[in-house]
Structure formats: structure tokens, C-alpha cells
Amino acid sequence: MSASHAVWQGAGRRIHLQEVGLRDGLQMEATFVPTADKIALCNALSATGVAKIEVTSFTSPTAIPALKDAEIVMREITRRPGTIYAALVPNLRGAERAIESRTDELNLVMSVSSTHNIANLRMTQEQSFAALAQVIAMAQGANVAVNVSLSCVFGCPMEGDVPEAQVFDWVQRFVDQGVRGITLCDTTGMAFPTQVHQLTASARARWPGVEFTLHFHNTRGMGLANVLAAIDAGADRFDASLGGLGGCPYAPGASGNVCSEEIVHALALMGYDTGVDLARLVAAAQQLPVLIGHDIPSQIAKAGPRLALHSVPADFDAIRERALSR
Ligand code: COA
Numbered sequence: 001m002s003a004s005h006a007v008w009q010g011a012g013r014r015i016h017l018q019e020v021g022l023r024d025g026l027q028m029e030a031t032f033v034p035t036a037d038k039i040a041l042c043n044a045l046s047a048t049g050v051a052k053i054e055v056t057s058f059t060s061p062t063a064i065p066a067l068k069d070a071e072i073v074m075r076e077i078t079r080r081p082g083t084i085y086a087a088l089v090p091n092l093r094g095a096e097r098a099i100e101s102r103t104d105e106l107n108l109v110m111s112v113s114s115t116h117n118i119a120n121l122r123m124t125q126e127q128s129f130a131a132l133a134q135v136i137a138m139a140q141g142a143n144v145a146v147n148v149s150l151s152c153v154f155g156c157p158m159e160g161d162v163p164e165a166q167v168f169d170w171v172q173r174f175v176d177q178g179v180r181g182i183t184l185c186d187t188t189g190m191a192f193p194t195q196v197h198q199l200t201a202s203a204r205a206r207w208p209g210v211e212f213t214l215h216f217h218n219t220r221g222m223g224l225a226n227v228l229a230a231i232d233a234g235a236d237r238f239d240a241s242l243g244g245l246g247g248c249p250y251a252p253g254a255s256g257n258v259c260s261e262e263i264v265h266a267l268a269l270m271g272y273d274t275g276v277d278l279a280r281l282v283a284a285a286q287q288l289p290v291l292i293g294h295d296i297p298s299q300i301a302k303a304g305p306r307l308a309l310h311s312v313p314a315d316f317d318a319i320r321e322r323a324l325s326r
């Protein structure tokens with residue numbers, strides 16, 4: 001079998017699913033989801049078996065009012081052994097809050113696009129990097145894990161394509177700070193499969209010791225195709241969002257992440273092992289419309305899994321008799 005066909009045969013290969021619905025999903029919602037409901041949703045997600053949950057973000061409550069209850073949520077969730085509870089952190093203040101609230105992993109964020117970095121974080125890239133270097137030192141001192149999410153890796157909605165060399169310079173600068181987890185984010189669904197394959201393969205070849213996560217948005221319908229292309233290039237960690245919610249409020253045109261239950265459903269059929277209980281995941285997704293006050297993009301929540309069969313029409317026997325008598 002040629003390597004290019006490996007994607008069709010999971011053969012039990014482990015794929016780590018990292019749920020970001022509580023953060024990337026809720027940060028964009030106009031309705032404030034009550035704190036107790038966020039905690040219950042996180043507990044339901046823990047029970048599905050996802051590898052990691054991004055529980056909230058310790059950002060400025062003015063910038064992201066939907067997540068202003070970060071401390072309470074992080075402190076009051078029930079922690080399942082083996083699950084990593086992460087949170088997004090933009091600066092030192094956020095890191096202090098996250099560490100005080102017993103966050104397992106700080107997910108630091110900056111953009112490889114200078115324009116998006118200023119729009120989203122109100123800092124130049126160098127200011128962000130300097131702040132994040134301090135956060136990394138603080139986390140290392142407190143023995144808390146760090147992951148860095150790089151936004152707009154596959155294109156910026158304001159600048160267009162970002163050269164690969166520029167993306168990889170930022171990866172190298174964080175690796176030089178001792179960071180071992182990097183997320184390559186497609187913030188507004190600009191990635192396409194051949195681009196994803198090439199960039200993922202190059203990054204993995206250049207930094208074999210780095211744990212890369214791929215973070216796709218389904219803005220242009222290429223989300224699942226991009227996941228499969230990344231798997232084909234060797235990736236085994238993906239962010240995905242319950243119900244397909246998500247999007248950065250400071251990136252024009254942003255919309256939902258790849259949908260967790262769609263990814264789990266597709267990968268299970270193909271023989272990959274995500275360790276996630278699909279029925280529980282779908283049940284959790286089906287609670288979302290009530291919490292956020294609108295329908296969700298998830299196709300699986302609507303259609304059910306492919307072998308959720310339907311009964312035949314009520315007059316099936318009569319139709320068959322008629323067909324057989326012709
Ligand atoms: N947590 C809580 N409050 C914070 C904070 C944090 N992490 N960072 C800053 N603040 C507060 C400051 O204390 C200050 O409060 P004050 O007005 O009462 O004095 C206020 O926010 C402004 O602080 P400043 O340092 O000037 O920040 P800013 O206004 O330049 O905003 C960020 C910078 C990064 C904090 C803000 O833009 C942010 O949180 N962005 C997150 C964006 C995001 O999550 N996008 C989606 C995910 S990619």
C-alpha cells in the first residue's frame with residue numbers, strides 16, 4: 001500500500017481529539033451561557049473520553065464577555081483522570097488567573113499575521129512574543145504545561161497568504177523557549193487539503209520532537225478534508241468543537257470549528273481510534289441549541305450516524321406487492 005493511501009485505513013491508529021467548544025465555541029456567542037451550564041457541559045464532555053478539553057479562556061472580560069466566569073468554571077468542573085483541562089491565555093494576567101484556578105495546560109495564543117495579531121490581541125507580534133515568553137517562564141516555574149496556538153497559519157482574512165517561512169520562524173522562536181506543543185490554526189477556514197498536507201509534513205519533519213495539533217474551521221466546507229489530509233501527513237491531534245460552534249470575534253468572516261461529532265463519526269468508520277463515545281458526544285451536542293438559543297451546524301446531530309436506520313414507509317407491503325405483480 002502506498003503511503004498516499006494510508007489515510008483510508010485507520011487500522012486502530014490513535015487520534016487525539018481535543019474539544020474546544022467551551023472556549024472557541026462559546027467565545028463568539030451573543031447569549032451568555034450560565035456558569036452552571038458550562039460546568040455541566042464540561043462534565044458531560046469529560047464523560048465522552050476526549051483527550052483534552054479547552055475549558056475557557058482567561059482573557060479580558062471586556063474582550064470576551066462570554067467567558068468572564070473562567071475562574072469559577074475551571075475550579076468547579078469534575079476532573080476525569082487522564083483528561084487534560086486547558087485554557088487559552090493571552091498575557092501574564094491571564095496566566096496568573098489560569099494557574100491559580102488549577103489549569104493543567106496554558107494554551108498561549110498569537111497570530112503569524114501581524115494584522116490579525118493587532119486586531120485580536122491589541123499588541124504587535126513582538127509585544128505578544130515578549131509577553132508570552134514571560135508567561136512561558138512563569139508556567140515552567142509553576143510546572144504547568146504550555147501549548148502555543150498560532151493563528152492564521154493557513155491564511156489571514158485581512159493579509160491573505162502568510163509565507164511558510166514566516167510561520168516556521170514563529171514555531172522556531174517558541175521551540176527555542178522550550179515549548180513542546182504547537183497548534184497550527186486555520187482561524188477562518190482558509191486551509192485546503194494539499195496545502196495542509198504539505199505544511200503538516202514539513203513541520204513534522206523539521207521538529208520531530210514537537211507535538212503538533214491541527215485546528216481547522218469549516219468556514220468553506222473543507223474541514224473534514226483538511227483533517228484527513230493532515231492525518232495522511234502524520235498528524236494525530238486535532239482540535240474540534242461540539243456542535244461545530246466556534247470562531248474568533250476579531251477575525252472577519254470567522255465561523256465554526258470542525259465539528260467534534262462529525263470528526264469522531266467519520267474517523268471511527270475509517271478505523272481510527274479516538275477513544276470518544278459518539279452517542280454521548282451527540283447527546284451533549286443536542287443540548288447546545290437550548291443553551292445558545294439557535295441551531296448548530298452539526299450534520300451528525302441532525303442526521304444521526306450512518307447506520308441509524310429508518311423504518312420503511314407505512315404502506316411498504318402494499319407498494320412491494322404492486323411492484324412484484326407487475
Ligand atoms: N484577564 C483579565 N483582565 C485582563 C486581562 C486578562 N487576561 N488582560 C487585561 N485585562 C484587563 C486589564 O486589567 C485592564 O482592566 P482595567 O481597564 O479595568 O484596568 C483591561 O483588561 C485592559 O488591559 P490592557 O492590558 O490594556 O489590555 P487590552 O485592552 O490591550 O487587551 C488583551 C489585550 C490581550 C487582554 C485582550 O485583547 C484580550 O483578552 N484578547 C483576547 C482575544 C481572544 O480571546 N480572541 C479569541 C481567541 S483567539
Ligand code: ZN
Binds near residue numbers: 215
Ligand atoms: Zn479557532
